[in-house]
Amino acid sequence: MTDISINFAGIKSPNPFWLASAPPTNSGYQIMKAFDAGWGGAVWKTLGLPTINVSSRYGSVNYRDTRMAGFSNIELISDRPLEDNLREMQEVKKYYPNHAVIASLMVDTRQEWETIIKEVQDAGADGIELNFGCPHGMCERGMGSAVGQEPEVLKTIVGWVMDAAKIPVITKLSPNISHITDPGLAAVLGGTNAISLINTVKSIVGIDLNSYAPYPVVDGKGSNGGYCGPAVKPISLHMLKDLAQHPEISKVPFSGIGGIETWRDVVEFILLGATSVQVCTAAMHYGFGIVREMEAGLRQFMEEKGYQTIYDFAGKALPNVTEWKNLNLKYEVKASINPDKCVGCDLCYIACDDGAHQAISLSDDVTNRVPTIIEENCVGCNLCSLVCPVEDCITMVKFDDGKENVTWDELTNANEIPDTFNDMRAGGRGHFVPTVEDAWNKRKYNR
Numbered sequence: 001m002t003d004i005s006i007n008f009a010g011i012k013s014p015n016p017f018w019l020a021s022a023p024p025t026n027s028g029y030q031i032m033k034a035f036d037a038g039w040g041g042a043v044w045k046t047l048g049l050p051t052i053n054v055s056s057r058y059g060s061v062n063y064r065d066t067r068m069a070g071f072s073n074i075e076l077i078s079d080r081p082l083e084d085n086l087r088e089m090q091e092v093k094k095y096y097p098n099h100a101v102i103a104s105l106m107v108d109t110r111q112e113w114e115t116i117i118k119e120v121q122d123a124g125a126d127g128i129e130l131n132f133g134c135p136h137g138m139c140e141r142g143m144g145s146a147v148g149q150e151p152e153v154l155k156t157i158v159g160w161v162m163d164a165a166k167i168p169v170i171t172k173l174s175p176n177i178s179h180i181t182d183p184g185l186a187a188v189l190g191g192t193n194a195i196s197l198i199n200t201v202k203s204i205v206g207i208d209l210n211s212y213a214p215y216p217v218v219d220g221k222g223s224n225g226g227y228c229g230p231a232v233k234p235i236s237l238h239m240l241k242d243l244a245q246h247p248e249i250s251k252v253p254f255s256g257i258g259g260i261e262t263w264r265d266v267v268e269f270i271l272l273g274a275t276s277v278q279v280c281t282a283a284m285h286y287g288f289g290i291v292r293e294m295e296a297g298l299r300q301f302m303e304e305k306g307y308q309t310i311y312d313f314a315g316k317a318l319p320n321v322t323e324w325k326n327l328n329l330k331y332e333v334k335a336s337i338n339p340d341k342c343v344g345c346d347l348c349y350i351a352c353d354d355g356a357h358q359a360i361s362l363s364d365d366v367t368n369r370v371p372t373i374i375e376e377n378c379v380g381c382n383l384c385s386l387v388c389p390v391e392d393c394i395t396m397v398k399f400d401d402g403k404e405n406v407t408w409d410e411l412t413n414a415n416e417i418p419d420t421f422n423d424m425r426a427g428g429r430g431h432f433v434p435t436v437e438d439a440w441n442k443r444k445y446n447r
């Protein structure tokens, strides 16, 4: 039997699935319901100073049939009385001593940090998460992402917290920065026990065409929001990779956040070095029950691969994430269409002819709807396989014999890189491109 329990910087949890600090962790009621559903931990909705929320608060990017492919909010930290949150935290820990309850905090002065840290420790929190991420509202008051974007300030505040805290401290980073390693390193130098990422991405999800205000509209006006949900997963994975490959920052564990919805997302985050994951949007969209699919899928993956614990495969993808200059320039794939699966929709032809390399032709025979790959034109870009609506209908087939391996870096070191476009070593030479006359003739033909 696989063991999916974790010890995250000293915070023990029966599994790596935590709810992120957000509306699903607004109350003890919700957190207890979530633990019953199977979540191993919860980061309480950020506690801090008294605040007032607006209505409405959320916006979304609905992409075709998919609602909330991206999600946005202009909500602030918890607006519930601090003493209610602390009392409920204590009660939750009483009922669920083996689950992880982490207090997310955001205050301003050193005195305020010291006071609130003592309060959540007294309430029985297993750990503290520092919210340096909110890109709206709180940052205008010098907190949230205003701290996350200033590594020196962040380091100072982490230092204050470490002096005061007796329980593990996780620093939650904002993605609204050019180099995530700057605040990441500052957090580690400040003494943090762990890092979580990402908080939301500063964004405008759309403009209401009646009020001309950004969503969500508040009495005819709007503000930038924080973007999250499936759309931000690639940003989060990339930032996690940057931290996990850094020799100093990788000494602390990472909790991965951003667009996690399925077991596969969970595994991908673990493969890039996370040893706990946090979920907000998917729980808001589908409810706490999604954790059952996550757990079943994670266990099945581990059984199939022969892993006993998640630490057996945490970070296993990291050696394969390299810089472009280290990729093998001699590796060659080309598209191949399975005629038995093709439904003759022409989408691959249109994509390749208009958006790629004119490497797909259609048959003149109206009874044959299967396009043909023109191998000598195909550069192996993948586009047709990505647009094809049938799973595994277009696959990319290896064409090189695997004997050669040359990288841009090696060519540079050997002084072998092309220095003019006429250089025989330059790429793109001899690739087929239809002529201007071809376009002209097609135009005449289409009229």
Ligand SMILES: Cc1cc2nc3c(=O)[nH]c(=O)nc-3n(C[C@H](O)[C@H](O)[C@H](O)COP(=O)(O)O)c2cc1C
Pocket: 020, 021, 022, 023, 045, 046, 071, 072, 073, 075, 076, 077, 078, 104, 131, 133, 172, 198, 199, 200, 227, 228, 229, 230, 232, 257, 258, 259, 260, 278, 279, 280, 281, 282
């Ligand atoms: C409505 C809403 C409120 C949020 N409130 C907080 C908060 O109080 N503290 C915090 O650290 N993050 C907050 N977040 C950010 C989430 O914890 C999380 O970092 C982000 O949503 C990315 O995860 P996801 O893609 O699973 O939603 C909030 C997110 C949403 C959507």
Ligand code: SF4
Pocket: 334, 335, 351, 352, 356, 357, 358, 359, 360, 373, 377, 378, 379, 380, 381, 382, 383, 384, 385
């Ligand atoms: S892989 Fe790219 S170049 Fe090759 S056929 Fe597909 S779209 Fe065209």
Ligand code: SF4
Pocket: 337, 341, 342, 343, 344, 345, 346, 347, 348, 349, 369, 370, 371, 387, 388, 389, 390, 393, 394
């Ligand atoms: S996109 Fe796929 S299904 Fe459609 S014509 Fe091309 S190969 Fe066939």
